Amino acid sequence: MTERRRWLSYVAPPAAALVLLLSVAVALGIGPVHVPVDRVVAVVLRRAGFGDFGVRLVDDQIVWQLRGPRVVGAAVVGAGLACCGAVLQTLTRNDLADPYLLGISSGAAVGAVTVIVLGVSFAGLAGSAAVTAAGFVGAMAALVAVLVLAVGRRGALSPTRTVLAGVAVAQIGAAYTSLITILRGDSDAARRVLNWTLGSVAGLRWNSTLFLGIVTILALVVFGSMATQLDAFAFGETSARSLGVAVERLRWTLMVGTALLTAALVAYVGAVGFVGLVVPHIVRAITGPGHRLLLPMSALVGAILLLWSDTLARTLVSGEEIPIGVITAVIGTPFFAWLLRRTGDGQAGVAG
Template structure:
């Protein structure tokens, strides 16, 4: 027979009375680390700076054109009034300056966006497009076409060979880094380092067998330059850049989830392997097209995304398009400096970006090491 047990009520523990929550009130929102207005301000600032540097670059040089006349000529071309320049000024502006400025914007946007994607895929702010051998592979294609005297595509031969070699390189690196149906990030990076070394050896071999004229062309191209910019080259890189820049922001949310780690991202519905394949192909498209028309230009894909991440945080909804704008701005400024600092001579663009990028990279390494308490 069950017996009833009586318990003596215990007094409440000493202390302040519990606060009753109003269940009808809406839950409080978590404070945002970076307000959205910061991203809007940064975007507006980058766009304004791009517009200004475009005008300055178009007008300033060995043949100076006042900014007012640049705007007037552009209005005339668009049918919005304005007036034509003299014959020489019109030719310099539209056949020499503007193709170079537009190509700098496209190449810089490609490298900046590719850098943001690389850092998101690898989860490492020290990553950049050249790390998996795309730049080196494209360089091998261009150097080979010069050294072997290939001309089956006419003036497009170097561009086509560089682009094809870059795509072949990234496909090879990605295939070698797969194991058990998955891509190992560490193996991918190490394979890229090996491919970079092998590509450097091939470039050295081609230079050894080239004649003096070819060596001069190879060396100048290898250092990076926009001095040979033309409207056909702009049209060559434009489809690749526009396609890559339109597709890349669509993966911003998945990159944010991937930043939580591979396992949490899979639990949240992200196909990590497919995401990596797509993004690496986009990086290959952007980088190979940029290298094909401008040569090897380093550190843009490393500096720009990291600086924006320091200012606005790691969210990729702003970081991916913002890196494209920032890369375009940095390369436009660098190209303006390259052709005006040592006038009438012209500094190689790749040398200039490496000259300023290397100390920043060293500072970034020291900063990362200090925050992590040493390398694992």
């Protein structure tokens, strides 16, 4: 490890964590009714049981009840998607790999769109709960289909076959959602489908945010425990095996783990693009390819990016909310173009 990388390993994570905390405090106060940061902090401290601090009821309702779940939820979703992208780019050695590599978003869209367009209930649920449940089941069905198609005769999970199977399942799912939306001919349903496919954290409440937070933290702990083994993949499977890495077991564990986390996130907020693709590249360009630093930094930067993307989505146009996927694409594309120009021909890649 170079002196610069060693210095970054100590300084970068605490600095990014501080930026994230400040971003949360500021974002909680931004909206049609502005709440100063000191009153935001007072509301949070009061809710944490540190005293009353003279918090007004209206501030508590705005900061904690209305904005709190979506601001914290956006950070959680951003962290999860960014880490999934970092892991999958390493496993497949594919710079374009992202959390939706295994057709997860298309599978979730099949379930969600079926409920939205046809108006059916699912598992005894209705409304947004039915959309979430159907989205998760659709994502799991897509994962099973991809794994069945990708597994070789000896049970090996080839990266190339996995990517191709993911593309095939994604195309089938996209064709289904387009066909059923067109045949239904309902403009309101079409608008809801478009909003879902572009992503939104507006529907998150504290119970769903807490659930996603627990799932994401557990996944990040698992990913972090395998950081050293992921580093070995930077030099190829042969090198990883020579270093004692159980390649197939690791690939199965991480492929399924990233798919499960992505399915949970997509089921609640829809398909939020670009975060899992761009953030790992940004972090890797700064910190290098080592996963002990790459994974936590990807989580923090992804959280910051999606938090501010959501803040822009709900405040940029008065009285309207822009789909968060539009904001992440607008922010992510210039960064990606800059990275491509910076790395030059043949120099980009997960291996650093």
